[in-house]
Amino acid sequence: MRDFGVKLKLAKEFVGFMGSSPEFRSLFEKKSQQYHNTYSALDIRNAKLKLLGVEPSALQTEHKLPPIINCRMAKGGTGKTTICGGIASALSMFGYRVLMIDGDPQASLTGLFGINWATENITHIGELMLKFSRKEEYRIENAVRPLYEGNMLDLIASDISLVNADSWLMGVTSREFVFKKFLDANVEFFSKYDVIMIDSAPSTNLLTNTFMCACQKILAVVWLDGQSLKAMQILVSNVNELNDAFHSMGFHLDVHIVANGYHPSYSPCKDAMSTLISSYPDKINNTVIPHAVSFMKQVELFKEENSGTVLEREPNSIAARAIIDLSKSLVKEYDIKLSGIQVI
Amino acid sequence: MKKPITVSGLIQTGVIQDNLTTSLPKFKGQSDFSSDITIQIALEQIQPNPYQPRRIFPDIELQELAASIAEIGLIQPIAVRKISETSYQIIAGERRFRAFKLLNKSEIPCVLFSCADADMAVMAIAENVNRQDLSDYEISKSIRNVENLFPSKTSLAESLGFQREDMYRYFAYDALPEFVIEKLEANPRLLSRNAAADIKRIFNKISPEHYEFALTAFKEAVALLELAEIDQTKIANFISLKVKHFSDGEILEVNNKKEEFFINNKKIGHFFSSHKGVEVKIAVGVLSYEKTEELKEILNNFLNSSSSQS
Known part of the structure; x- marks a missing residue:
C-alpha cells in the first residue's frame, strides 16, 4: 500500500471545489483545521460524493463493465507505461476507482510502483485468463495488489512469464475475444471500478490483440519522432485489420492519440507533430506531454523512494500538470463515471 | 508557472501546421467497411453446394459450432452465389449454415460471389481438401463429380493443386468391387487412397480365373480390417499371398x-x-x-x- 496524498490546492482542483479553503476543510470530518493536511484519493472521492449529496454506503453499482483505456503503440519507449501509470494515479486522485492491468511481460508498470517482479509472487492477467479459458478455479482478488487505500488504485501485476500467453492463446477458439469474455464472466468484480487501465507490450501479437478487442477506443501514445510515426502505420493497419475481421459482429475499435515528448527547441518534434495533426485531426488529445526531466527520475528500480508516478513524486511539476490535464480530458473522452454518476 | 502545451496552442502560434498533405495511413471509420458486401439472406432461400465434398456432418461438432455462434455470433459470413432471383447456393460454409438451422435462425450473413460451376467446384474442394478432416474417399467422389467440368485430367489436377499421380490414386476407388464401395459410403475412412491404389494394382495383375478367389480374400481382409486386426496398408499383400497360394494348389509350408x-x-x-x-x-x-x-x-x-x- 502506498501512502500518497496531495496538498490543499491540488485537492481542491481534484474535487472541483470553487469555495474557500476553510469551507473545503470542513468537508472532511476527521481532518484537523491545520493548513498542512494532505488529502488521499479516498478522501477526494468521499468529498466529491458528499458535494453530490450521495452517501458512499448508499451507492449501488450496476453490474456493467467500466470504460477500458488500453495504452498502445507498436514501438517501445514512447511512454506508454509512464503515461498509463500517470493517468491511473491522476484519475484515482480525481476520485475514480482505477484498476491497472500490466499487460507487458517486461512488467514496467509493475516496476513503476516499486514491485519487484523477480522476488514477488505474481499472478498475472495471462494466468487468470488461462485458468478461465480452461474452466479451472481462479480468484482475481488474489491477483490484485491494492496501491491506494480503499481500492482507489489497484494493480494486477505482471512478470516475464506473461510471454507464454501467446502460445496458449494460439489454440483457443476466437482468441481475440478471450479477454473480453473473461471480463464479462467477472463483471461483478470489474464493475467495482470506474475505469480499467491496461499497459500493453510494444509488439503486435495475440495478447495485445485480445486486449484491444475488449476496448472501444485505444490510447495510442506517440513519441514525436520518425520511428514512432512509422510504428503508427503498423498500429493503423493492426486496428484496421481487426475492424475488418470482426466488422460483421458489430465490433469497431477507435483510436485516441496522445503526443508525447514535445520539446520546443527540437524542430523534428514540431515536424512530427504537424504530420500527426494533419493526418489525424479529430483523434488527437489537445494536451501535449512535454519532454520533461521529471519523467526521467526513476533511475533505481524497486527502491521505494524512487518508485511512483510523476504525480506522486513531483505533483507540482510541469510534467504532472500535463498528466492531470490529460486525465481530465480523458474522463470526458472515455465517459468515465463516479460509480455510475457523471461528474464534470 | 509555465503554460501547459496544447495542440490548439501550437497551431494558433504557428509552431505547427495542421494542413500538410501527409502520408500516414488513415484509420477506417465504421462506415468504411462497406456493409453491402455482407447481406442477410433467409435460410430457406439457400441451397447446399452440390459439389460439397464433405459427406458427414457430425451432430456433436455442429452443436459445438452452434453454441459458439450463439455465444459470440458468426465471425465469418458464409459465401454464396445467386442462382435465381430468389435462391442462392452455398460456395463455402455449409457447416455454419447447418449450425444456423440448428439455432432456428431465419437469416444468415452471407457474402455474394459470382462464379461458374467449375470455379465453384474447385472452391468447394479446395476449401475442404486441405483440412485433415475430409477423408480420401470423400475427396475422390467430389473430384469425380466435377471431372467433366474440365477439359482434361491434367487441367483438373492443376486447378486443384494436386500432383497428377496423386490424383490417379484418388481414382483408384472406382476399380474397387461393389461391396467395398457400399462399406466406404458408410465409413469413408475405411481405406486411404494409397491402400485403394495398391488393391487396384493387385486386382489388375491377377488372371480372370482367380478373380473370384481374390474377391473372397478381399472380403476376408475387409472383415479383419473392420475388427482392426489388419492394417489397411497390408490388405493388398494379404490378397496377393492368398491368390498365390491358391494358384500353387497348396498352402506352402512357411x-x-x-x-x-x-x-x-x-x-x-x-x-x-x-x-x-x-x-x-x-x-x-x-x-x-x-x-x-x-x-x-x-x-x-x-x-x-x-x-x-x-
Whole structure:
C-alpha cells in the first residue's frame, strides 16, 4: 500500500471545489483545521460524493463493465507505461476507482510502483485468463495488489512469464475475444471500478490483440519522432485489420492519440507533430506531454523512494500538470463515471 | 508557472501546421467497411453446394459450432452465389449454415460471389481438401463429380493443386468391387487412397480365373480390417499371398526358421523358405567352381523334372 496524498490546492482542483479553503476543510470530518493536511484519493472521492449529496454506503453499482483505456503503440519507449501509470494515479486522485492491468511481460508498470517482479509472487492477467479459458478455479482478488487505500488504485501485476500467453492463446477458439469474455464472466468484480487501465507490450501479437478487442477506443501514445510515426502505420493497419475481421459482429475499435515528448527547441518534434495533426485531426488529445526531466527520475528500480508516478513524486511539476490535464480530458473522452454518476 | 502545451496552442502560434498533405495511413471509420458486401439472406432461400465434398456432418461438432455462434455470433459470413432471383447456393460454409438451422435462425450473413460451376467446384474442394478432416474417399467422389467440368485430367489436377499421380490414386476407388464401395459410403475412412491404389494394382495383375478367389480374400481382409486386426496398408499383400497360394494348389509350408548347414561344427550356410521363396545360401570358399557348376545342374534337372510332372 502506498501512502500518497496531495496538498490543499491540488485537492481542491481534484474535487472541483470553487469555495474557500476553510469551507473545503470542513468537508472532511476527521481532518484537523491545520493548513498542512494532505488529502488521499479516498478522501477526494468521499468529498466529491458528499458535494453530490450521495452517501458512499448508499451507492449501488450496476453490474456493467467500466470504460477500458488500453495504452498502445507498436514501438517501445514512447511512454506508454509512464503515461498509463500517470493517468491511473491522476484519475484515482480525481476520485475514480482505477484498476491497472500490466499487460507487458517486461512488467514496467509493475516496476513503476516499486514491485519487484523477480522476488514477488505474481499472478498475472495471462494466468487468470488461462485458468478461465480452461474452466479451472481462479480468484482475481488474489491477483490484485491494492496501491491506494480503499481500492482507489489497484494493480494486477505482471512478470516475464506473461510471454507464454501467446502460445496458449494460439489454440483457443476466437482468441481475440478471450479477454473480453473473461471480463464479462467477472463483471461483478470489474464493475467495482470506474475505469480499467491496461499497459500493453510494444509488439503486435495475440495478447495485445485480445486486449484491444475488449476496448472501444485505444490510447495510442506517440513519441514525436520518425520511428514512432512509422510504428503508427503498423498500429493503423493492426486496428484496421481487426475492424475488418470482426466488422460483421458489430465490433469497431477507435483510436485516441496522445503526443508525447514535445520539446520546443527540437524542430523534428514540431515536424512530427504537424504530420500527426494533419493526418489525424479529430483523434488527437489537445494536451501535449512535454519532454520533461521529471519523467526521467526513476533511475533505481524497486527502491521505494524512487518508485511512483510523476504525480506522486513531483505533483507540482510541469510534467504532472500535463498528466492531470490529460486525465481530465480523458474522463470526458472515455465517459468515465463516479460509480455510475457523471461528474464534470 | 509555465503554460501547459496544447495542440490548439501550437497551431494558433504557428509552431505547427495542421494542413500538410501527409502520408500516414488513415484509420477506417465504421462506415468504411462497406456493409453491402455482407447481406442477410433467409435460410430457406439457400441451397447446399452440390459439389460439397464433405459427406458427414457430425451432430456433436455442429452443436459445438452452434453454441459458439450463439455465444459470440458468426465471425465469418458464409459465401454464396445467386442462382435465381430468389435462391442462392452455398460456395463455402455449409457447416455454419447447418449450425444456423440448428439455432432456428431465419437469416444468415452471407457474402455474394459470382462464379461458374467449375470455379465453384474447385472452391468447394479446395476449401475442404486441405483440412485433415475430409477423408480420401470423400475427396475422390467430389473430384469425380466435377471431372467433366474440365477439359482434361491434367487441367483438373492443376486447378486443384494436386500432383497428377496423386490424383490417379484418388481414382483408384472406382476399380474397387461393389461391396467395398457400399462399406466406404458408410465409413469413408475405411481405406486411404494409397491402400485403394495398391488393391487396384493387385486386382489388375491377377488372371480372370482367380478373380473370384481374390474377391473372397478381399472380403476376408475387409472383415479383419473392420475388427482392426489388419492394417489397411497390408490388405493388398494379404490378397496377393492368398491368390498365390491358391494358384500353387497348396498352402506352402512357411518355415520361418533357418535350417543351417554345418561342416565340422562350423556353420557354412542355411536353407530358408518363406512366402517370398526358397533360399539356399552357402558361404564363400565351401564349394569349388566345379562343385558349384554341379549343384547348378542338379538344381536345373530337379526343377525341370518337377515342372514337367505338373
